[in-house]
Amino acid sequence: MACQVSFPELAGQIGQVVRTVMDDIRPALVEAALSGNRGERTNTRHAGNFLTSHDLWTHDRYRQLITPLLPAGFVYASEEAEPEVIGDDPDPDLCVLVDPLDTTELAVRALDGYTHVLVYSRSLRRPVVAAVGDIYHHIQLYLAAHHDDGHDHASLVTRDGDARTLLCGASATELNQALVTNYLMRPAERFEPLAAQRDLLRVLGSPSHDGARRGRIGVDFGSISLCHVAAGFTDATLEFAKGFAIWDLAPGHYILHAAGGTVLSLDGEPLPLDHGLTTLAAIARAMAPRQKFVAAASPRLARQILTTLQTR
Secondary structure, three states: OOOOOOHHHHHHHHHHHHHHHHHHHHHHHHHHHHHOOOOEEOOOOOOOOOEEHHHHHHHHHHHHHHHHHOOOOEEEEEOOEEEEEEOOOOOOOEEEEEEEEEOHHHHOOOOOOEEEEEEEEOOOOEEEEEEEEEOOOOEEEEEEEEOOOOOEEEEEEEOOOOEEEOOOOOOOOOHHHOEEEEOOOOHHHHHHHHHOOHHHHHHHOOOOOOOOOOOEEEEOOHHHHHHHHHHOOOOEEEEEEEEEOHHHHHHHHHHHHHOOOEEEOOOOOEOOOOOOOOOHHHHHHHOOOOEEEEEEOOHHHHHHHHHHOOOO
């Protein structure tokens, strides 16, 4: 089952695929915003999640573009369909996990939109490549790959091709100076629980040593929220109300891990990179659970946030 693939080279190829998909889908999303015809479909797989024809098109487009890159075969596991084996090998090493279109409600309004790809080695029991694409912004792509030296490395790429290494460094270490984000868009499921976190908001809004109140709470989405932490654009992100599905969390988790960041469960334990994708049945089962977490540039900040959370 072991696969002979250069993961850094594959990361570059997957990154190009993501950029191609974004270039392909962007005009249709903008037209959906301008026309008001958003292509909404009934979501029979994930009740309550917004689904459009654009999600389904992107699902098919990724399968089409990734298949030639992995001639030895792979398991294709997308938010929009059951896992399937691509190729002749009935037990391929690599599993490609895709969230074709994240934050679809905003993407079809030409506001924000993201897309995720994770390549997971079943023999290594860990991710080896991740790419998170930002459809509308100048910073367009966040990448991570497992290298031959045994280390993981992360980077970002702008629309004009400027690449920068991601290393968590000069970020806020105190909660009352941090920019913390949360996916707070759903009023009852997420916003109300966040508003009830009085201790978190009190500490976040408390003055610094010079009297300035620098703490902020912002909105962010899926894997891109962890990529923003990896890049130093935000200091932390948390999800404590409902949890993220594997396709929402795993790509950003791997990119933040590769940049040296921290992702903890609400019990304070580091989240593993091993998702247990040992069989096709196990891959299918992994699509269902949701994971609550705190992600930050530093363990200190992550634990400061945990001490303020009321999760019982």
